[in-house]
Structures are given as C-alpha cells and as structure tokens.
Amino acid sequence: MAHAVSPLAPKTVPEMPAVPGVRFATAAAGIKYKGRTDVLLVALDEGTEVAGVFTTSKCPSAPVDWCRRSLAQGRARAVLVNSGNANAFTGAKGVATVEATAAGAGAFVGCDPAEIFLASTGVIGEPLDAGKILAVLPDAAARLADGPWIEAAKAIMTTDTFPKVATARAQIGDTDVVLCGIAKGAGMIAPDMATMLSFVFTDAAIAAPVLQDLLSAAVVDSFNAVTVDGDTSTSDTLLLFATGKSGAPRIDDPADPRLGAFRAALDAVTLDLARQVARDGEGARKxxxxxxxxxxxxxxxxxxxxxxxxxxxxxxxxxxxxxxxxxxxxxxxxxxxxxxxxxxxxxxxxxxxxxxxxxxxxxxxxxxxxxxxxxxxxxxxxxxxxxxxxxxxxxxxxxxxxxxxxxxxx
Amino acid sequence: MAHAVSPLAPKTVPEMPAVPGVRFATAAAGIKYKGRTDVLLVALDEGTEVAGVFTTSKCPSAPVDWCRRSLAQGRARAVLVNSGNANAFTGAKGVATVEATAAGAGAFVGCDPAEIFLASTGVIGEPLDAGKILAVLPDAAARLADGPWIEAAKAIMTTDTFPKVATARAQIGDTDVVLCGIAKGAGMIAPDMATMLSFVFTDAAIAAPVLQDLLSAAVVDSFNAVTVDGDTSTSDTLLLFATGKSGAPRIDDPADPRLGAFRAALDAVTLDLARQVARDGEGARKxxxxxxxxxxxxxxxxxxxxxxxxxxxxxxxxxxxxxxxxxxxxxxxxxxxxxxxxxxxxxxxxxxxxxxxxxxxxxxxxxxxxxxxxxxxxxxxxxxxxxxxxxxxxxxxxxxxxxxxxxxxx
CATH class of the missing domain: 3.10.20.340 (ArgJ beta chain, C-terminal domain)
Structure with missing residues (x-):
C-alpha cells in the first residue's frame, strides 16, 4: 500500500500519555504486508471493564461474532488485532482461527480466552492463518510497554495513509483520568458503525453497563456520522476499555453527575478519531x-x-x-x-x-x-x-x- | 461533452419504423451545448392517450410538476423536450418557463397547453430561458416528420455517449401495432425512476388508465432495476403515448387478454432502453x-x-x-x-x-x-x-x- 499520505492528515500528532493498566506491543507477522507491523497485542490489568459497538452487517466477521459473545461478561484482559486479513466469510476455518488466537493470547496474558478481544481488518474471504499470529505472540508478550501509541495505531492500518490517535483528560471526583484512542479507516466507511477499528483506553473505573451507555451515545455523532463510500464493513469494531487504575471512584450509575467531564472527553476522542477517518478516506483531497x-x-x-x-x-x-x-x-x-x-x-x-x-x-x-x-x-x-x-x-x-x-x- | 462513445454501446441500431400519429422534429436552440440539437418537439394526433412515471424526488423539477398535473386528464397532443438545462430548483422563473413553452407549443400544435407534455434535462438550478425554445418552435413545427428516430434520441442526450432507441411489434386482436422508444441517461441514475428521460410511442388504442397500469408494471424490472450511481434525479420522466392510429380495437380493460402481446412488447422495449442506460453509465467500461x-x-x-x-x-x-x-x-x-x-x-x-x-x-x-x-x-x-x-x-x-x-x- 504505497499511497501518499493524505493531504488532510493532521499537521501535528498529540502527545499521547501512558494509560495505567494498559501495555502493548506490535509485531510484523507477514499476514499480507511486507516490511511493516500488522499485529497489535494490548494487555489489560485485571479488573478492566469493557464496552463495544459493532457493525450492523448481516454478514459479520468471525472476530465480531467472538467479541459480541465475550462482551456479555463485561471483563477484558487483552485485545489482539491484526491487519491484512479480515477473517470474514471464512466459515469454520475462521472460527477455528479466532479460537486458536484467543487461546494463545490467553495463555500469554494468563486469563480465560473469553477475556481476549479480537479484531481483524483487511481482505474478506481469505482464510487467516492463526499460526502467523501465534508465532509472534511470545516475543510481543515479552515486549509489552505503555507506549508509544503511534506504533499501535500504525500496526492496525490497511489502506490508511496516516496513523490515527487522539487523547483527552477528565476528572472524576477529584481524580484525573486519561483517555487514549487509536483508529483505522479508510474504505468501507459507512455508519452503523462507520467501517473501522477503534480502541479507546482509560484508567477510569466505570462499570461495564455504564461504559456501554457512554460508548453507545458517543458513536451517534462521531463514528456513525462518518461516511466515505456508504459501504458498511463486515468488521467494524469499537471497543472501550476502563482499567480502573487511576484511583478515581468507580462509577456504577449512568446518571452519576461525576461522569459529566468523562462523557465530554470520550465524545471528544471519538469525534476526533472519526474525523480523522474521513480525512483519510481513500483518495481524499477534501x-x-x-x-x-x-x-x-x-x-x-x-x-x-x-x-x-x-x-x-x-x-x-x-x-x-x-x-x-x-x-x-x-x-x-x-x-x-x-x-x-x-x-x-x-x-x-x-x-x-x-x-x-x-x-x-x-x-x-x-x-x-x-x-x-x-x-x-x-x-x-x-x-x-x-x-x-x-x-x-x-x-x-x-x-x-x-x-x-x-x-x-x- | 466530448466523451468517447461507450465501448458498451450496442453494435447495431435497430430499424425504427414510423409510428402512425407521431411526427417530430429536432432543433438546435443553443441552450447550453453548441453545434448540436437540444430540442425535440413531438406532435401527436388527436385522440392520443398518455401514461407517465416520474421521479420520487422530493425536489422535482418544474416540468415534472407540470406533467403530473396534465396527466390527470390522460390526453396528449405533444411532448416538448430540451437538453442542457433541467429547469429544476428554479422557483417562480421555472414555473413561468414551463407555462410559456407549453403555451407556445400549444399554439403551434393547436391544442390546450395542458395537453403539452414537457421534459428538461441538464444542469439543475440555472434559469432556463423560454425564449430560446420558443424561438426554434416555428421552424421545428414546420419540419415535423415520422423519422428518423435516431435524431430524436440524439436531441435529448446530455452526457450520454450514444443515442438510445428500441422498438417492438405486437398484435392486438388481428391488427399489428408498433412501439418505438427513445431514452437518455447517463448520470444521476437510480431507481424510482432510474434517472432518465424516456418516451415510448405506439399506435395501439389503449385507454389511459390501462396504459398507466401497463407502464407502472413495466418499469419495475426495467428502469427501476437500473442504477449507475444511486443518485436519483429531480427530473426522471417516462411517458407512454398511444395514438390509436393502428386501427386495432381500443382496449379499456386492463384484464383484456388481447393485451398479452402488447404487454410483452412494452416490457421488452423498456428493458432494452433501461439496459442501454446502464451500458452508457458515465465512464462505464463494463x-x-x-x-x-x-x-x-x-x-x-x-x-x-x-x-x-x-x-x-x-x-x-x-x-x-x-x-x-x-x-x-x-x-x-x-x-x-x-x-x-x-x-x-x-x-x-x-x-x-x-x-x-x-x-x-x-x-x-x-x-x-x-x-x-x-x-x-x-x-x-x-x-x-x-x-x-x-x-x-x-x-x-x-x-x-x-x-x-x-x-x-x-
């Protein structure tokens, strides 16, 4: 994918802070692309809660099916993402790949596979070789660190011409919390969800159902307000993880007034990422x-x-x-x-x-x-x-x- | 519009017979294009009945509004078409242009302006100068003839790269009737109606309500099954005129079994024209x-x-x-x-x-x-x-x- 960087790329990249409880590493598994990273492993501390929004496609990818099931329990210990192959419309092989990679990641992180969230992006209908991903996990798991976020954003790119990151801060009670998000576009972009993968991480402590309320509201005027070509992907996935490591009070009531600033920060991060997706629409000049x-x-x-x-x-x-x-x-x-x-x-x-x-x-x-x-x-x-x-x-x-x-x- | 002829253009053009009761002429009014015809006047013998299907756009052009009103009476004496300007979103000026051109055509044909059907195609939002059309009417009215159809098809083209004609024959009772149709695309093509203008003429004698039933059924799998870009025009117009000059018995019951062959012929003509519209989709190579x-x-x-x-x-x-x-x-x-x-x-x-x-x-x-x-x-x-x-x-x-x-x- 040797396309020139979009002229609409942001002129500056924000300083992206570490998010306590979040460590990650990228790897080059050679799934499709050569000479670049294509796997992202993010490990999340115990106690992390999760919310998600997915494609409305009637033909969702195997990882989307997997995440929807895992989401029910509201707990996450890792997210494993690959670019170059969407593992969509891959039948029983696709399910086997999902199970094998979740099991592999679970073994390295030390958790139940159901606490591993998966996302794949790239070509549809080609079998995804679990072996290539499993092969890079040991080394990636040994290199987990709290930055730099730009590398995480690069590893999930497909036809994107620039990595997409955004960050914001908020207070919950008297405690500062941070949000860091990454996203990728850049074709099959249409609402419900806008086609893309995006992962947002925070050290706030928020109960999974509340997190889901916040995320479902945030997408309306951000990711769901973006379109590049009206084509809805099989793989759209937006996940929000809250590690609770900030020490801020845990919020378990969606009406809690202490959520105001966090809600605004989440809306800002999702809107920022969504606009970057439109700015990197395939071939975009305006x-x-x-x-x-x-x-x-x-x-x-x-x-x-x-x-x-x-x-x-x-x-x-x-x-x-x-x-x-x-x-x-x-x-x-x-x-x-x-x-x-x-x-x-x-x-x-x-x-x-x-x-x-x-x-x-x-x-x-x-x-x-x-x-x-x-x-x-x-x-x-x-x-x-x-x-x-x-x-x-x-x-x-x-x-x-x-x-x-x-x-x-x- | 100097685009090369679509490689998908039909290799041969059918022999297009005269339709008794139908005479037409084209003219170059210089509405937008230079060095080509852009006005088509078709005069229809007294007793001609008409049916129509129009765009579903909530912002229809002034001629579409006009035709919808005129259709109620089911009688037609002429259709006047121009290319180069759609007379859409032209406010009170657009209505005045419609009224002036209908009155002008009515004077030459010798009928009530309400029996004149109008269609305009081209740029939206620019005032259409009635004077340019009125100026060519006297000469056009003096040159009315029963052919050649290909010239009629050429006069209504915009970005089309080839004129679109189709014909079929059928029997009603023991009498032969003929159908001749013309159409233009080539962008803003999406169903309800597929964006285009199309006019089909027959010498059958069919009551207007029956004609409407036949036409509404014919579009489902022809013009409404065509899309180029999903963009629905403000101006889509399909009109079917029956002059009754064949001498075939007049049909006034939609269930009349003698309609079978005519229905099949109408379906064939509309499907042929609709497929030609797709074949001439802007930039089409396949x-x-x-x-x-x-x-x-x-x-x-x-x-x-x-x-x-x-x-x-x-x-x-x-x-x-x-x-x-x-x-x-x-x-x-x-x-x-x-x-x-x-x-x-x-x-x-x-x-x-x-x-x-x-x-x-x-x-x-x-x-x-x-x-x-x-x-x-x-x-x-x-x-x-x-x-x-x-x-x-x-x-x-x-x-x-x-x-x-x-x-x-x-």
Missing amino acids: FVEVTVEGAVSKASARRIAMSVANSPLVKTAVAGEDANWGRIVMAVGKAGEPADRDRLAIWFGETRVAVDGARDPDYSEAAASAHMQGDHIRIRIALGLGEGRDTTYTCDLTKEYVAINGDYRS | FVEVTVEGAVSKASARRIAMSVANSPLVKTAVAGEDANWGRIVMAVGKAGEPADRDRLAIWFGETRVAVDGARDPDYSEAAASAHMQGDHIRIRIALGLGEGRDTTYTCDLTKEYVAINGDYRS
Missing part, C-alpha cells in the same frame, strides 16, 4: 462537513445529511471544486425525508447560493468557488421545517479512490 | 448484471441486488477486473435484509467462488478472472432462504466517472 438544519427531526436531518454525504455526484463535484448546489438539491430530494423545495436554502462555506427554492439573487460564484478550492468544505442546508439538526463528515470522491479500490486485492 | 435468488421475497432480493449494484467498492473492483467476492459479501451484509452468512453462495459468470459461507474449495481464480476481463459481468448471489429473485443492472465505477462529474457544470 474534508467535507455536511450540516442539515431545520429538518423535522434529528433522525430526518441525519438521513438527509447522509444522502448528501454519500452522493457520488456531490462528492465528485467537490473533487472538481465545483460549487454545484444543483446536486445538493438532488441529494436532498432523493433522501425521501420531508423537504419543501421552495423553502430550501444552501450554503457553501459562508456563501448562500440558494434560497427559497431558487438561486440566491446575490449569489457570488467567485466567493463560492474560493471556498471550494480549500481543503475543508462546509455544506449547510436549511430546510425551514423544524428544529432537527445534524452534521456528518465525509470526503470527496477522486480518481485515486477508484485506483486504490480497483487494485486493492490483487 | 455492463454489470446482479442477480439475487433465494431471498425471502422479490422486494428483499431487489434491495440486496441494489446494495451490490450501488456499492462503490464492488463497482471499483469490477473496474479493476478483480473477482473480489469479499466485497459482494460486504454489500449483501449491509443491505439490512435477511441473509444467512453461512448459506451464501456467489458466482462470477459460471464460476462459483463462494459456497456455504466460505471460499469454494474448487474455486478457480483463473476462470473467475477470465470472466472479469469481459465487458458483460454477471454476478449471481444465492441466499438459500426462499423463493425471492431479482436482477438489477449497473456498470463499473471508473476514473472517467469521476472526471466526467468533476467538471460537468463548469
């Missing part, structure tokens, strides 16, 4: 933010925003730096949601190009075009029907997307 | 037929087939001649329809690549690849759940699609 307001509901605004964000004609117009608001009208119209053509207003950046169902009489093509030449495109649509509002994130559709996906497997 | 069988219902099969046909990852894999059935699994999974991963089987052409939820052990990569190198790709998916079956038509997603749509407006 980051696109679509805001719909005045819809009859939040859900209706989301469906319209997604209709716009997923429209190939809108996305190619953005790639061509064309302030083509006619295609926005088309995408609003096809969403099937309440919309009154004659109340519609549309902005590119700060320029209102359409109002009351027709071209804005004061519309400056020059101003709109200037906005389209930037690399952060903001499209705003006002429906004038109600209070529903939503923002989604995507990228443009370029020839590079076609090139990347026309020769990905071979 | 025609793709997606068949889903064993679904729980026809509707479920359709949704899964459309999920596959609209998937950018499937379409780019086809462009790359990659037998990437993992992406088929993904697209089946994301459709949200009942599917059992472990019963799924997938074929490319005659090669079964996956069975029982995993790679077919006898799978020949060479055979599958050979099929992918052709220009007619057949993808078959068996779900093993029920009797539901459907076929949809699409094309691959190429760099040329991005190029065409990145600089369409400017």
Whole structure:
C-alpha cells in the first residue's frame, strides 16, 4: 500500500500519555504486508471493564461474532488485532482461527480466552492463518510497554495513509483520568458503525453497563456520522476499555453527575478519531462537513445529511471544486425525508447560493468557488421545517479512490 | 461533452419504423451545448392517450410538476423536450418557463397547453430561458416528420455517449401495432425512476388508465432495476403515448387478454432502453448484471441486488477486473435484509467462488478472472432462504466517472 499520505492528515500528532493498566506491543507477522507491523497485542490489568459497538452487517466477521459473545461478561484482559486479513466469510476455518488466537493470547496474558478481544481488518474471504499470529505472540508478550501509541495505531492500518490517535483528560471526583484512542479507516466507511477499528483506553473505573451507555451515545455523532463510500464493513469494531487504575471512584450509575467531564472527553476522542477517518478516506483531497438544519427531526436531518454525504455526484463535484448546489438539491430530494423545495436554502462555506427554492439573487460564484478550492468544505442546508439538526463528515470522491479500490486485492 | 462513445454501446441500431400519429422534429436552440440539437418537439394526433412515471424526488423539477398535473386528464397532443438545462430548483422563473413553452407549443400544435407534455434535462438550478425554445418552435413545427428516430434520441442526450432507441411489434386482436422508444441517461441514475428521460410511442388504442397500469408494471424490472450511481434525479420522466392510429380495437380493460402481446412488447422495449442506460453509465467500461435468488421475497432480493449494484467498492473492483467476492459479501451484509452468512453462495459468470459461507474449495481464480476481463459481468448471489429473485443492472465505477462529474457544470 504505497499511497501518499493524505493531504488532510493532521499537521501535528498529540502527545499521547501512558494509560495505567494498559501495555502493548506490535509485531510484523507477514499476514499480507511486507516490511511493516500488522499485529497489535494490548494487555489489560485485571479488573478492566469493557464496552463495544459493532457493525450492523448481516454478514459479520468471525472476530465480531467472538467479541459480541465475550462482551456479555463485561471483563477484558487483552485485545489482539491484526491487519491484512479480515477473517470474514471464512466459515469454520475462521472460527477455528479466532479460537486458536484467543487461546494463545490467553495463555500469554494468563486469563480465560473469553477475556481476549479480537479484531481483524483487511481482505474478506481469505482464510487467516492463526499460526502467523501465534508465532509472534511470545516475543510481543515479552515486549509489552505503555507506549508509544503511534506504533499501535500504525500496526492496525490497511489502506490508511496516516496513523490515527487522539487523547483527552477528565476528572472524576477529584481524580484525573486519561483517555487514549487509536483508529483505522479508510474504505468501507459507512455508519452503523462507520467501517473501522477503534480502541479507546482509560484508567477510569466505570462499570461495564455504564461504559456501554457512554460508548453507545458517543458513536451517534462521531463514528456513525462518518461516511466515505456508504459501504458498511463486515468488521467494524469499537471497543472501550476502563482499567480502573487511576484511583478515581468507580462509577456504577449512568446518571452519576461525576461522569459529566468523562462523557465530554470520550465524545471528544471519538469525534476526533472519526474525523480523522474521513480525512483519510481513500483518495481524499477534501474534508467535507455536511450540516442539515431545520429538518423535522434529528433522525430526518441525519438521513438527509447522509444522502448528501454519500452522493457520488456531490462528492465528485467537490473533487472538481465545483460549487454545484444543483446536486445538493438532488441529494436532498432523493433522501425521501420531508423537504419543501421552495423553502430550501444552501450554503457553501459562508456563501448562500440558494434560497427559497431558487438561486440566491446575490449569489457570488467567485466567493463560492474560493471556498471550494480549500481543503475543508462546509455544506449547510436549511430546510425551514423544524428544529432537527445534524452534521456528518465525509470526503470527496477522486480518481485515486477508484485506483486504490480497483487494485486493492490483487 | 466530448466523451468517447461507450465501448458498451450496442453494435447495431435497430430499424425504427414510423409510428402512425407521431411526427417530430429536432432543433438546435443553443441552450447550453453548441453545434448540436437540444430540442425535440413531438406532435401527436388527436385522440392520443398518455401514461407517465416520474421521479420520487422530493425536489422535482418544474416540468415534472407540470406533467403530473396534465396527466390527470390522460390526453396528449405533444411532448416538448430540451437538453442542457433541467429547469429544476428554479422557483417562480421555472414555473413561468414551463407555462410559456407549453403555451407556445400549444399554439403551434393547436391544442390546450395542458395537453403539452414537457421534459428538461441538464444542469439543475440555472434559469432556463423560454425564449430560446420558443424561438426554434416555428421552424421545428414546420419540419415535423415520422423519422428518423435516431435524431430524436440524439436531441435529448446530455452526457450520454450514444443515442438510445428500441422498438417492438405486437398484435392486438388481428391488427399489428408498433412501439418505438427513445431514452437518455447517463448520470444521476437510480431507481424510482432510474434517472432518465424516456418516451415510448405506439399506435395501439389503449385507454389511459390501462396504459398507466401497463407502464407502472413495466418499469419495475426495467428502469427501476437500473442504477449507475444511486443518485436519483429531480427530473426522471417516462411517458407512454398511444395514438390509436393502428386501427386495432381500443382496449379499456386492463384484464383484456388481447393485451398479452402488447404487454410483452412494452416490457421488452423498456428493458432494452433501461439496459442501454446502464451500458452508457458515465465512464462505464463494463455492463454489470446482479442477480439475487433465494431471498425471502422479490422486494428483499431487489434491495440486496441494489446494495451490490450501488456499492462503490464492488463497482471499483469490477473496474479493476478483480473477482473480489469479499466485497459482494460486504454489500449483501449491509443491505439490512435477511441473509444467512453461512448459506451464501456467489458466482462470477459460471464460476462459483463462494459456497456455504466460505471460499469454494474448487474455486478457480483463473476462470473467475477470465470472466472479469469481459465487458458483460454477471454476478449471481444465492441466499438459500426462499423463493425471492431479482436482477438489477449497473456498470463499473471508473476514473472517467469521476472526471466526467468533476467538471460537468463548469
């Protein structure tokens, strides 16, 4: 995967602190890629609680099935991730691989295999050789350390052009806690979940059901608000681990007011990672933010925003730096949601190009075009029907997307 | 629009007969394009009955609004079409243009403006100057003739690379009737309706409500089974006109058994045109037929087939001649329809690549690849759940699609 780094990559990478109770190592197992790491083993101290959100695909991967079962108990001791092969649509062999790698990791960490969480990303339908992963575990287990996070993020990349990390701090009671997250994209990105793997770690002490509430809420306006191509992966996995090592009081009530700052920090980390996924959409040259307001509901605004964000004609117009608001009208119209053509207003950046169902009489093509030449495109649509509002994130559709996906497997 | 003719264009164009009661002329009004025709006027003899199907967009164009209203009376005396400007999202100006052009055409044909049907295709959101169309009407009205159909098809093209015509014959009672149809694509192609304009003419005598039944049924497996990019136009219009000039008995009961051959002929013409639309999808290099069988219902099969046909990852894999059935699994999974991963089987052409939820052990990569190198790709998916079956038509997603749509407006 020798694609140039996305021009939309963040200019700086945050300082990523250690998370007490979390140690990890990466390894090069040669699953598909040569000359790079492709396995990440994260060991978690005893007492770690876990929450997860997974793909809505009806054909989920074997690791997704595995994680869903393990999640019921709410406890985790490790997460083992590989890139290069998704272990999806691999039948009985795929299940055997999952069981073998969980057993292997359990042996090194010293826990029940059911406390091992697994994720795989890469090609679908090719058997994943458990042996390659098992072979690197002894050495990886001997090298566990509390950093650097950027290496963890690199090991899980597929067609990603840059590693994705984010961090935030919060207080619970009087105690500082930290959150560190990593994510990978970069194709098959569509909501429920946005296709990706992401793992967020904190030293807060939060009961698994509360953690699940927080995570399920956090994805709505972050990972589920991102689309690259409308294609939902078989393997989307977002896991949140809380080691409890901060010494902060354990929270076991979702209504506990001491969760406020943590909730905000978690929302910030997931939004940051989700936006990075859109910024690294395959072939992306422009980051696109679509805001719909005045819809009859939040859900209706989301469906319209997604209709716009997923429209190939809108996305190619953005790639061509064309302030083509006619295609926005088309995408609003096809969403099937309440919309009154004659109340519609549309902005590119700060320029209102359409109002009351027709071209804005004061519309400056020059101003709109200037906005389209930037690399952060903001499209705003006002429906004038109600209070529903939503923002989604995507990228443009370029020839590079076609090139990347026309020769990905071979 | 100087795009090379699609390599998927039909090798031969059928002999298109005259349709008694139908005369037409084309003109170059310079609406947007230079050096080509962009207006089509079709005059219909008195007594012509009409049926129509239109876009489901919530933001339809002014001509679509106009046609929907006129359709209620079931009578038509002319259809006036322009390419280069869709007269969509043009507010009060758009309505005025519709009224002015209908009045103008009515004056030349000698009928009520409500018996004039209108269609416009091209850029959205730019005012359409009625004067340019009115200026060419006198000359066009003086040149009305019963052929050649290929010129009618050319005048309505936008980014189409070849004109689309189809014809069929049938008997009603003992009398021969003829059907001639034209269509244009080639972007914003998605079902309900597949984005396009299409006009079908026959000399049969069929009551408007019966005609509507026939047309509504015909689109299900033809125009509504086609997708290029999942983007539904504001302007989709399919009109069926029956002049009654054949002398065949007039049919006013949809259950009349004498309709059998006509129904089959209409289905054949609409399917032929719809497939040509997919063959001329913007940037298309491969025609793709997606068949889903064993679904729980026809509707479920359709949704899964459309999920596959609209998937950018499937379409780019086809462009790359990659037998990437993992992406088929993904697209089946994301459709949200009942599917059992472990019963799924997938074929490319005659090669079964996956069975029982995993790679077919006898799978020949060479055979599958050979099929992918052709220009007619057949993808078959068996779900093993029920009797539901459907076929949809699409094309691959190429760099040329991005190029065409990145600089369409400017």
